[in-house]
Amino acid sequence: MDQAPGSPQGPTDQGPQDAQRLPxxxxxxxxxxxxxxxxxxxxxxxxxxxxxxxxxxxxxxxxxxxxxxxxxxxSRPRTLAGGSMASDPRLVTKILMGINIAVFVAIKVDSSLVDQLVLVGAWPPPPSTVTTGVAHGEWYRLVTSMFSHQAEWHIAFNMLSLWWLGGPLEAALGRARYLALYFVSGLAGGALTYLLASPYQGSLGASGAIFGLFGATAVLMRRLNYDMRPIIALLVINLIITFGWGGIAWQAHIGGLVAGVVIGYAMVHAPRERRALVQYGTCALVLAVVLVMTLVRTVQLG
The missing domain is CATH 3.30.40 (Herpes Virus-1)
Structure with missing residues (x-):
C-alpha cells in the first residue's frame, strides 16, 4: 500500500530483509x-x-x-592481501583478455597455428613415430594452451568469466599476486590434464585459470563474510556442465579449481609478519606439484 504524502513512517514499515541488509x-x-x-x-x-x-x-x-x-x-596503500593498490585495479585482467583475444584472432586467420599451441601429450598416435607434444619436450604447450581458443562460444564464456571474477580479485590481491594465482592455476589445470587424459587428446582454453579464479573468489568471499550462495551456485552450474557436456577436459577445471582454492586461502589468510613468504611459498609448492605431475606423465609415455 502506498503511503500518503506527509504521513509518518513508523519502524514497522521496515521488513526483516531490509533490517538485515549490509551497508x-x-x-x-x-x-x-x-x-x-x-x-x-x-x-x-x-x-x-x-x-x-x-x-x-x-x-x-x-x-x-x-x-x-x-x-x-x-602510509602506503595496500590491498587485502598486502599488494600495492593501483589506479586501475583491472589492468592485468584487461591485458590477459587482450592476449586471449589476440591469439584467438590469430588462430582464425591461420588455423594451422592451433597445432603449435594446443596441449597434447604425444602426437601422432602409434604406430607413427612421436614427433610433437609435451612428452617430446614441448613443455611450452602448458602455457600456450592457456591462451588458445577455437570456438566463439568458448572464448566468449571464458572472457566474460575472466572480467567478472578477475576485476574484484585483482583489486583485492594486487597485480603480482593476482597474476601468480592466474598462471599457477592454469598450469595446474594443464598438468592434471596431461597426467590423466589421453596423450593423443588435444586440450586448449583458459578454463583451468578461470576455475582457479572461481576457487579464490569463494575463499575471498568467505574471508569477508559475504553471502556465498551466488558463487557456489555458479560454481555448481559450471561443474555440472563440466561433467555433463562431452568434449570438455574436466581435468583442467578440477586442477585449476583446487589450485585456486589453495593459493587463494594462502593469499587472504597469510599472517602479516610473513605474508609474502606464505603467499609465494604456496605458489611455489603448487608449481612443484605441477612439475612432479608433468615429469611422472612424461616418464610414463617414455
Missing amino acids: TCYRHPDRETGIRCTRCERPICPECMVDASVGFQCPDCVRTGSGTGHAPSA
Whole structure:
C-alpha cells in the first residue's frame, strides 16, 4: 500500500530483509560490505580496502594520514592481501583478455597455428613415430594452451568469466599476486590434464585459470563474510556442465579449481609478519606439484 504524502513512517514499515541488509561501500554504493574503515568507520568494499596494522582503512584516511601523525606519503596503500593498490585495479585482467583475444584472432586467420599451441601429450598416435607434444619436450604447450581458443562460444564464456571474477580479485590481491594465482592455476589445470587424459587428446582454453579464479573468489568471499550462495551456485552450474557436456577436459577445471582454492586461502589468510613468504611459498609448492605431475606423465609415455 502506498503511503500518503506527509504521513509518518513508523519502524514497522521496515521488513526483516531490509533490517538485515549490509551497508554499502561509501565509494561504490552498489556494493554491499561488512567491513568498515578502522579510522572513520565508513563501510568499504574489497577494492577500497587498504591493509593497516589493525584491520583495514579507506583510501581517504590513508591519503590524508588522519590519526597517524605522519605525512600522507608515509602510509602506503595496500590491498587485502598486502599488494600495492593501483589506479586501475583491472589492468592485468584487461591485458590477459587482450592476449586471449589476440591469439584467438590469430588462430582464425591461420588455423594451422592451433597445432603449435594446443596441449597434447604425444602426437601422432602409434604406430607413427612421436614427433610433437609435451612428452617430446614441448613443455611450452602448458602455457600456450592457456591462451588458445577455437570456438566463439568458448572464448566468449571464458572472457566474460575472466572480467567478472578477475576485476574484484585483482583489486583485492594486487597485480603480482593476482597474476601468480592466474598462471599457477592454469598450469595446474594443464598438468592434471596431461597426467590423466589421453596423450593423443588435444586440450586448449583458459578454463583451468578461470576455475582457479572461481576457487579464490569463494575463499575471498568467505574471508569477508559475504553471502556465498551466488558463487557456489555458479560454481555448481559450471561443474555440472563440466561433467555433463562431452568434449570438455574436466581435468583442467578440477586442477585449476583446487589450485585456486589453495593459493587463494594462502593469499587472504597469510599472517602479516610473513605474508609474502606464505603467499609465494604456496605458489611455489603448487608449481612443484605441477612439475612432479608433468615429469611422472612424461616418464610414463617414455
